[in-house]
Amino acid sequence: MGRENSLTVQHVTKYHTSPQGDRLCVLSDVNLTVEPGEFVSIVGPSGCGKSTLLRLILGLDTDYEGRILVGDQPVTRPGLDRGIVFQEHRLFPWMTVFENVAFGLSEHAAHRRDTVRHYINLVGLSDFENAYPHQLSGGMRQRVAIARALVSQPQILLLDEPFGALDAFTRVQMQQELIRIWSQEGTTMVIVTHDIDEAVYLGDRVAIMSKRPGTFRKEYAVRLVRPRDHGSDDFLQIRRAIHREFFGEVEVPFAYTI
Amino acid sequence: MAQEDRVELAPVRPRIRWRPAPSALLLTWVTPLLLVGAWEMAVARGLVRPTILPSPTTISSTFVDLLVSGELFHHLSISLLRVVAGFLAGACTAILLGTLIGLSQAAARATGILLGVLRPIPMVAWVPLLILWLGIGESSKVALIAIGTFWPVLLNLVHGIRSTDRKLLEVAQVLEKDRLTLLRRVVFPSAMPSLLTGLRLGVGIAWTSVIAAELLGADRGIGFLIAYARELLQVDVMFTGLVTIGITGSLIDFSIRKLEERLLRWNPDLEGGR
Numbered sequence: 001m002g003r004e005n006s007l008t009v010q011h012v013t014k015y016h017t018s019p020q021g022d023r024l025c026v027l028s029d030v031n032l033t034v035e036p037g038e039f040v041s042i043v044g045p046s047g048c049g050k051s052t053l054l055r056l057i058l059g060l061d062t063d064y065e066g067r068i069l070v071g072d073q074p075v076t077r078p079g080l081d082r083g084i085v086f087q088e089h090r091l092f093p094w095m096t097v098f099e100n101v102a103f104g105l106s107e108h109a110a111h112r113r114d115t116v117r118h119y120i121n122l123v124g125l126s127d128f129e130n131a132y133p134h135q136l137s138g139g140m141r142q143r144v145a146i147a148r149a150l151v152s153q154p155q156i157l158l159l160d161e162p163f164g165a166l167d168a169f170t171r172v173q174m175q176q177e178l179i180r181i182w183s184q185e186g187t188t189m190v191i192v193t194h195d196i197d198e199a200v201y202l203g204d205r206v207a208i209m210s211k212r213p214g215t216f217r218k219e220y221a222v223r224l225v226r227p228r229d230h231g232s233d234d235f236l237q238i239r240r241a242i243h244r245e246f247f248g249e250v251e252v253p254f255a256y257t258i
Numbered sequence: 259m260a261q262e263d264r265v266e267l268a269p270v271r272p273r274i275r276w277r278p279a280p281s282a283l284l285l286t287w288v289t290p291l292l293l294v295g296a297w298e299m300a301v302a303r304g305l306v307r308p309t310i311l312p313s314p315t316t317i318s319s320t321f322v323d324l325l326v327s328g329e330l331f332h333h334l335s336i337s338l339l340r341v342v343a344g345f346l347a348g349a350c351t352a353i354l355l356g357t358l359i360g361l362s363q364a365a366a367r368a369t370g371i372l373l374g375v376l377r378p379i380p381m382v383a384w385v386p387l388l389i390l391w392l393g394i395g396e397s398s399k400v401a402l403i404a405i406g407t408f409w410p411v412l413l414n415l416v417h418g419i420r421s422t423d424r425k426l427l428e429v430a431q432v433l434e435k436d437r438l439t440l441l442r443r444v445v446f447p448s449a450m451p452s453l454l455t456g457l458r459l460g461v462g463i464a465w466t467s468v469i470a471a472e473l474l475g476a477d478r479g480i481g482f483l484i485a486y487a488r489e490l491l492q493v494d495v496m497f498t499g500l501v502t503i504g505i506t507g508s509l510i511d512f513s514i515r516k517l518e519e520r521l522l523r524w525n526p527d528l529e530g531g532r
Contacts, residue, residue: 058432078432090429094447094524103443104433134526152433 004071005036005155005188007057012066014052026052027064028213034156039182039189041203043196043242049214050192054160057190058084070155080106083149083187087161089141091133097144098129104148119147122181139170143177150185159191163198172230175201179226196242200235201228208245218245312494320494321501330483334502337468337479340396344403345464349457351404352411359412360419360449361441373412381406381467385474399471406467410459418452419445451522458514465507 123143301313472481487495
């Protein structure tokens with residue numbers, strides 16, 4: 001895999017201007033390098049600018065200082081080289097599953113039908129090609145959103161709290177599915193989440209963001225073989241360390257009562 | 259693929275059963291039947307004079323007579339033709355203008371005051387002016403119907419276009435769609451439910467205004483049938499006209515609802531009827 005699948009964020013600083021004209025620093029000197037084929041998790045409390053960072057990477061907002069590169073190309077506008085899955089599925093309700101996924105392709109793409117079928121199959125929805133989004137469950141809708149983001153074979157897939165609105169069971173299933181898709185497709189992936197467990201389960205690395213102004217504070221390498229076990233000692237140790245990072249030492253009063 | 263997601267394709271929301279139970283069916287018919295029964299009795303017992311209020315049986319036999327002679331159909335088709343012409347003219351103008359206003363802030367500003375002043379003018383207020391400009395013939399009637407249709411279609415379409423989900427527009431932007439694709443695949447489908455509501459209201463108003471126009475001055479049409487029957491004191495014919503208007507109006511409404519259901523299969527709000 002070539003360098004073109006890497007993502008580089010260099011010294012990115014971003015201000016929001018309030019309607020009163022006050023400038024608020026949302027991102028301060030953010031640096032991040034994602035290697036080709038890597039899976040990076042970004043965790044942080046709400047309001048730390050995680051989603052803003054993704055918007056900048058997407059090219060939806062270009063009003064910032066610093067540089068963002070995909071491969072060695074600077075990001076100037078949205079493009080099919082970066083796919084995105086949002087927290088809300090954002091499917092078009094008037095399109096069938098097939099049409100929604102096909103909408104993710106460029107107009108000039110060759111073999112449209114086969115490509116679309118391949119990705120619908122990849123997310124396990126072959127039997128639901130002609131269903132409308134309102135006929136699907138929450139998890140299924142999110143699968144369609146993933147297929148739509150992947151169908152143009154982007155260099156990088158960005159995921160903005162993609163499973164945040166799902167119930168706990170479906171969420172774990174979707175995490176497993178995402179890892180399967182990642183290893184099958186080899187796409188570079190960056191997930192933003194506030195779920196520490198999810199971050200550790202998915203990421204090769206977990207980058208910790210702090211709030212006001214948002215910046216990367218620390219990074220944990222997760223050197224665990226996949227499939228990972230949410231309950232293993234190593235897993236829990238990393239989880240605990242990250243938890244501590246946010247909430248400090250937790251007092252365990254009953255330890256003293258014995 | 260996870261087991262949980264292998265559910266059958268069932269509608270997510272609970273469905274209100276549209277096929278009514280036999281008792282419910284009875285209930286829908288019992289009120290009108292009782293009323294007609296009481297009316298028939300009242301006329302038979304001489305409580306009301308038949309010259310003011312003829313009995314239902316008289317009305318229905320007049321209805322059948324007019325139907326068989328083809329006279330009713332003749333007037334009805336004239337009225338319907340006027341409605342179709344006026345509705346098409348009004349709806350097409352409204353769709354063109356509404357698209358422009360919905361999409362462009364500049365167009366909205368440029369037309370804001372004009373539309374604001376014109377909209378509150380009741381339809382009948384246009385009649386004298388339309389007669390002066392276009393005469394008493396077909397064109398003034400068609401113009402009146404067009405004006406009536408224009409407003410609900412325009413307002414609903416503009417609302418529909420403006421309320422396109424910003425998040426969906428953002429998706430289209432991320433997927434590098436050009437403006438035309440954006441309109442065709444995102445904005446218009448999203449505005450479709452509103453547009454259809456506008457069209458349904460518009461056709462209702464069109465049907466109302468054709469009768470009004472024909473009552474005021476015409477030599478054919480259902481409205482004329484009623485006005486002429488009044489001069490001849492044929493109360494049963496007047497009632498026949500009213501019943502025809504009612505039945506035709508509800509048939510038009512019914513068919514537009516069916517069209518809505520067909521076009522908006524994707525819309526969960528429409529499922530199970532209303």
